[in-house]
Amino acid sequence: MTHRFVSDKAARFTESVIREMTRQAMEHGAINLAQGFPDFEAPDEIVQAARRAIAEGVNQYAITWGAKSLRDAISRKAGRALGAAVDPETEITVCCGSTEAMIASLLAVLNAGDEVVVFEPYYENYGPDAILSGARPRFVKLRPPADPDGDWAFDERELRGAFGARTKAIILNTPNNPTGKVFTRDELGLVRDLCVEHDALAITDEIYEHILYDGREHVSIAALPGMRERTITINGMSKTYSVTGWRVGWAIAPPAVTDAIRKVHDFLTVGAPAPLQEAGAAALALPQEYYRRLAKGYVARRDRLLPVLRAAGFKAYVPRGAYYIMTDIDDFGFEDDVSFARHLVRDLGVAVVPGSSFYSDPADGSRQVRFAFCKRDATLDEAATRLRGLRPRTPGIPG
């Protein structure tokens, strides 16, 4: 029912299911494999840098589009990755997490009625983001592989069909949450061709860029020929430095687009936390060895949880990047993903995210749930013990 004091926009989306599952995990004393935040400490040198910044008096607003030290650090790191200079004065906006960088970017570039192409399943924020910015999402399916050791894929014709006269942008997320897909250079080349052909922007969320497995390579679409001037690259500290609560992210875009993003950002939040931006500058200066260790730690966690899920009866798709495992729950015989997730959190004490929260049509995710594995070994082992209580209902075996 509509309410006089609730806007049409706010009425069109629900609360975040992911964050709701965290609240349910707390209520039921469950292991939280729902929300993607680490339960281990952030690197000590970054924590110390934040402490120092506060002690040294960095406690007032930073420049609205970001402290110079952090923008310079982003410019150096992103410049290396893109193989081209990124101007910290005109091309970078620091925001309150990549979450704000995404919504500020969409509000800055979209008009009512514009269409935005989105691969689904998608990180659930993109749905409300599109509604808030007045755009119309056009979804393109990422399909799971028949063999769960294979890769998720999209159909080229479907992607081509989603681009049209009203297309203003495509939202990409690689490495991908929730599927763990890492888009290949060829796939991004096709996206590039379509963006050029339809004069569209690529808005790319790359917050898992350093969390890669099995020799996969992260490709930034902004590095492909002709894409610098039509890409907004979004990134942040949350996942790479295990500081999801700090709320520091950024958008890199051509100067005219950056001008628009900076205006929207300023009036949304004024700025990201000033001392944590100083710590961000220290974090981005960490040696390459830090990123190698990060990926190594995550591949070990993935390889710890994956066999547990398979032994428990899930069809578990191998992620090639990010820190989630998408699973198929068909063999458990539950009515849908939500009733299954409810059973897991209440009766077994393990919180997961129902697959439907990653799809525009909830029915598409009704046989899937997502596990996050950015957790300590002890947490994953305790989840494994609890999951032994699950009983697959394979044909002929009652229960």
Ligand SMILES: Cc1ncc(COP(=O)(O)O)c(C=O)c1O
């Ligand atoms: C794809 C993706 N983008 C953005 C975010 C949020 O990032 P931040 O903490 O920088 O706002 C998440 C968090 O899970 C995510 O999975």
